[in-house]
Amino acid sequence: MLIARLIADTATRETRLDALVDALKGEGAALASAALLAGEEVLEIRFAEGEPEKVLAAIDHHFAPADMLVSRDTIEMPQVFVSDMDSTMIGQECIDELADYAGLKPQIAAITERAMQGELDFVAALRERVALLEGLEESAVSACLNERITPTPGARTLVATMAAHGARTVLVTGGFHHFADPVGDMLGFDRVVGNRLDVADGRLTGSLLGAIVDSGVKAEVLREQAGDGRISLATGDGANDIPMIEAATYGFAYRAKPKAREAANGRVDHGDLTAVLSLLGIPRKDWRGA
Incomplete structure (x- = not known):
């Protein structure tokens, strides 16, 4: 069937x-x-x-x-929900918005777009963009969060409803904990996985700390959380989300780049993120966080 x-x-x-x-x-x-x-x-x-x-x-x-x-x-009802952050749970690409504070948004956004389309190696493109931010004051991150970063319509409801129905919720991003931790708290995720910007004397050094969260890590986080055949849900929009989307029971491409969309068995092109709840068969009366 x-x-x-x-x-x-x-x-x-x-x-x-x-x-x-x-x-x-x-x-x-x-x-x-x-x-x-x-x-x-x-x-x-x-x-x-x-x-x-x-x-x-x-x-x-x-x-x-x-x-x-x-x-x-x-x-069936997912027992695990793993999601990308940028352009999925929030409406922005954090590194692009942060780059605007350094006067480099067009240059960095062009690299981001090509990486999300799958035209560039993700890790190399990430290191290149972070290197361009060398010397930017760390305080720009807080300013960017407060002034630029907003939840995607339906994001709060999707996360809250999954949690209310017993799902473990994880935000996993190729972006940065500087952004992902506050966003995870704001939206109610149980866990956050991301990259760490190196900071010295209150300024970004242009480097990252520790291992890079790339497409393979995203998929591994989903498999680790789903373990033992738990039903899983994933949402993402870019090429680096493809392995995670493919590994999920229900992998949704949200307003996604063509390659990510092609890999998904669920697609949201028209509505907001609550469309995922409707397609899973969860009645509106059982939604939370609206």
């Missing part, structure tokens, strides 16, 4: 559903049922057989823009 859930325009849903079913017949996906989830504007389509990648592609073609999740057999 293959389960596809989507949030889409109600005015044309029936027509588009017919076209979707016809298209997937040619791909060997036999329709078993289609119905709205109780109390939600989520359409659940069940196929007796089929390939997830082809179902996702067909939904993209017939329903875009839509938020969607495709899974085999069943969709």
Whole structure:
């Protein structure tokens, strides 16, 4: 059994559903049922057989823009939630905003974009950007946090609802503890994993302390937390999130770069992060933190 859930325009849903079913017949996906989830504007389509990648592609073609999740057999409550931070749990790329205080935002943001698209080696690109910040006063971090960094719509509700339903929540970022620790506290994560900026005499040295949190570490954090087959949820947006997204039971790409989106079995392109809750089948009355 293959389960596809989507949030889409109600005015044309029936027509588009017919076209979707016809298209997937040619791909060997036999329709078993289609119905709205109780109390939600989520359409659940069940196929007796089929390939997830082809179902996702067909939904993209017939329903875009839509938020969607495709899974085999069943969709259950996650016991572990691991998320990226920049452009996922918050609306900014912290290093880009911090660079603005050094007058280097365009230069550093260009490197960030290429790294998130998967065009550059993440670790090398991170070290290059941090090196450009050498000499910046550490106080700029606090100013940046207070003046620039804001939660993504729905982030608080997603984290609080996962926690209320018993999930372990972890924020894991290729960014910095200087930002991630306050953001983790603000959003209610149980644990934060990130990189550490080196500081001397109140200024950034242009170096990092300790091992680098890269895509492999992100995936390892998820596997470690999920252990023993626990059901896992991951959210991310960039190329360095791909191994984590692929390792999760439900890997969601949020407003993501193409490579990350392609790797995910859940995609949020239209709504906010609460779309993840709807697609998991959690009724609004059970949401928290709104």
